[in-house]
Amino acid sequence: MSIRVGIVGISGFGGGEALRLIASHPSFELVYAAGDSSAGSRLVDRFPGVPTKLAGLVIEKWEPATLPKLDVLFASLPTGASADALARVPKDVKIVDIGGDHRYVEGWAYGLADIWPAEIEGRTRVANPGCFPAATLNALAPLLVNKLIEPGNIVIDVKTGISGAGRGGDSKFGYAESNENLVPYGLLKHVHMPEIAKTIERLSGGSAAGLVFTPHLVPMTRGILATIYCRGRATTDECLDAARRFYAERAFVRVTNKPPQTKWATGSNLAFVSYAADPERDLIIAMGVVDNLGKGAAGQALQNANLICGLPESTGLDGAPVWP
Numbered sequence: 001m002s003i004r005v006g007i008v009g010i011s012g013f014g015g016g017e018a019l020r021l022i023a024s025h026p027s028f029e030l031v032y033a034a035g036d037s038s039a040g041s042r043l044v045d046r047f048p049g050v051p052t053k054l055a056g057l058v059i060e061k062w063e064p065a066t067l068p069k070l071d072v073l074f075a076s077l078p079t080g081a082s083a084d085a086l087a088r089v090p091k092d093v094k095i096v097d098i099g100g101d102h103r104y105v106e107g108w109a110y111g112l113a114d115i116w117p118a119e120i121e122g123r124t125r126v127a128n129p130g131c132f133p134a135a136t137l138n139a140l141a142p143l144l145v146n147k148l149i150e151p152g153n154i155v156i157d158v159k160t161g162i163s164g165a166g167r168g169g170d171s172k173f174g175y176a177e178s179n180e181n182l183v184p185y186g187l188l189k190h191v192h193m194p195e196i197a198k199t200i201e202r203l204s205g206g207s208a209a210g211l212v213f214t215p216h217l218v219p220m221t222r223g224i225l226a227t228i229y230c231r232g233r234a235t236t237d238e239c240l241d242a243a244r245r246f247y248a249e250r251a252f253v254r255v256t257n258k259p260p261q262t263k264w265a266t267g268s269n270l271a272f273v274s275y276a277a278d279p280e281r282d283l284i285i286a287m288g289v290v291d292n293l294g295k296g297a298a299g300q301a302l303q304n305a306n307l308i309c310g311l312p313e314s315t316g317l318d319g320a321p322v323w324p
């Protein structure tokens with residue numbers, strides 16, 4: 001069965017990763033590519049290594065009124081640039097929005113594919129979580145659901161690779177500014193705080209009022225490591241056991257005894273979670289690792305597309321990570 005898919009924002013980092021994954025997906029056929037300044041280029045001009053079958057596909061100027069017949073559209077546009085345009089996409093085209101415009105918006109499923117796949121199946125509009133929520137919520141979910149931590153007292157410290165900012169990102173993310181540099185940003189008000197807080201509240205039934213979230217840019221291309229400080233009396237083994245039970249049927253979340261490393265996930269849709277706890281100090285440290293372009297963007301987007309198309313969720317996503 002061939003499922004006709006399109007990508008708008010294909011020249012960007014998220015769209016380019018969606019292209020890479022779709023190119024080897026057994027059921028998805030890429031028939032439409034769109035963008036803005038890249039319109040008119042063939043895929044091979046932007047991606048010299050693209051498989052031959054896709055090389056001649058021409059990137060079109062993004063215009064929802066002129067879409068070809070599509071089953072699924074992946075939107076990977078700057079946050080703020082997709083809401084109006086996606087509202088004009090015909091209802092029979094399923095959409096997975098990788099950007100931030102539809103998270104916790106009426107009519108859209110919040111696509112935490114490893115945590116509530118049943119809420120995504122059968123939907124036609126899915127908002128992919130942000131890259132930081134993807135890393136942190138997979139680590140927190142087993143603790144929150146099993147009431148092992150206080151939902152109102154969580155401190156999240158996150159490190160991200162530079163590709164998280166996109167290729168259209170601010171020039172302050174150039175090599176000279178980023179190499180051998182560590183940069184905290186978005187303190188106290190990062191845009192991902194509301195979706196993290198809402199999900200903590202949904203999973204725990206309590207308030208996330210004390211949430212602290214601080215991201216840092218680190219000089220690597222891909223990867224996110226979230227180190228999350230929580231209050232709770234469980235032991236390390238109890239946290240690991242809770243996570244192993246919670247993810248027993250899930251294909252993409254690996255629970256590890258060792259603290260996870262960003263390279264474990266590179267190029268994959270995997271999420272790694274682990275825990276270290278000291279009950280006497282009322283302290284649980286949860287750790288989560290993803291590739292920001294994998295589980296943090298295009299990988300989870302394809303997992304969500306599989307779910308809404310009625311395919312096994314791992315279809316086209318079970319390749320091993322890149323190592324080293």
Ligand SMILES: NC(=O)C1=CN([C@@H]2O[C@H](COP(=O)(O)OP(=O)(O)OC[C@H]3O[C@@H](n4cnc5c(N)ncnc54)[C@H](OP(=O)(O)O)[C@@H]3O)[C@@H](O)[C@H]2O)C=CC1
Pocket residue numbers: 008009010011012013014015034035036037038039062076077078079081098099100129130131163164165166167168169292293296297
């Ligand atoms: N990078 C990451 O790790 C993650 C990104 N995201 C989100 O995904 C979205 C895309 O991010 P990312 O790929 O990094 O960004 P990039 O800056 O790398 O790419 C942006 C893309 O959007 C296209 N675009 C911009 N404006 C328009 C427009 N008006 N009409 C049509 N196309 C347009 C650009 O096309 P052109 O080149 O043709 O102008 C380009 O393909 C953002 O919302 C981002 O926040 C989410 C999770 C992780």
Ligand SMILES: CC(=O)N[C@@H](CCC(=O)OP(=O)(O)O)C(=O)O
Pocket residue numbers: 079098099100129130131132160161162163164165166186191192215217
């Ligand atoms: C390094 C960097 O800048 N990362 C981005 C997160 C990327 C992402 O997930 O963005 P959306 O929520 O807009 O989809 C940021 O902090 O805003």
